[in-house]
Amino acid sequence: QKEVEQNSGPLSVPEGAIASLNCTYSDRVSQSFFWYRQYSGKSPELIMSIYSNGDKEDGRFTAQLNKASQYVSLLIRDSQPSDSATYLCAVTFSQGGSEKLVFGKGTKLTVNP
């Protein structure tokens, strides 16, 4: 069973703070990792992709990957109320020759003004 685990939250941070979102996955051979943001009633929006161990920064977002620990995280610096959403961690798993994306259940983030 391929699993992606996230703390469901809710996670509440004040405006301007750093929000830290965590994710673990079960398949050691997974190679691609993604963070999506989903506003209520909307479809997911890709925020970050990361493929190698270490950090990847894009604006206020930093994704961190540790394949040995099977752990991927997302940091949001200078959090804004508009960042309030559910953040989905997604990991690719290879099965039957095809690559599939498995999502965690998401962490709901609330940024308080």
Added chain:
Amino acid sequence: GAVVSQHPSWVICKSGTSVKIECRSLDFQATTMFWYRQFPKQSLMLMATSNEGSKATYEQGVEKDKFLINHASLTLSTLTVTSAHPEDSSFYICSASGRAGVVLGNEQFFGPGTRLTVL
């Protein structure tokens, strides 16, 4: 870039009718399209994977005769929910993955979703 559209955005139908949902990649060629379903307060569940010109691969527990998928071109996939019932009411979301030089890797880009309500 990497825009995916979906139509309709919402649909209400009577039990027993069929509903077709279209998914289009607008600015790239989608080698693979995916169909997901999301129930309230739950995560996305993959229903099927389709590659252009070949039959879709369905996930375990998804009835292929009920959820018909056609991927006729590199920019269009359709999902038809046949003989819909109230338990099929859900948020259906497609995604597309493709290659366009070095711009796109294996990321999936999602359409805006279709909210289906079966009365």
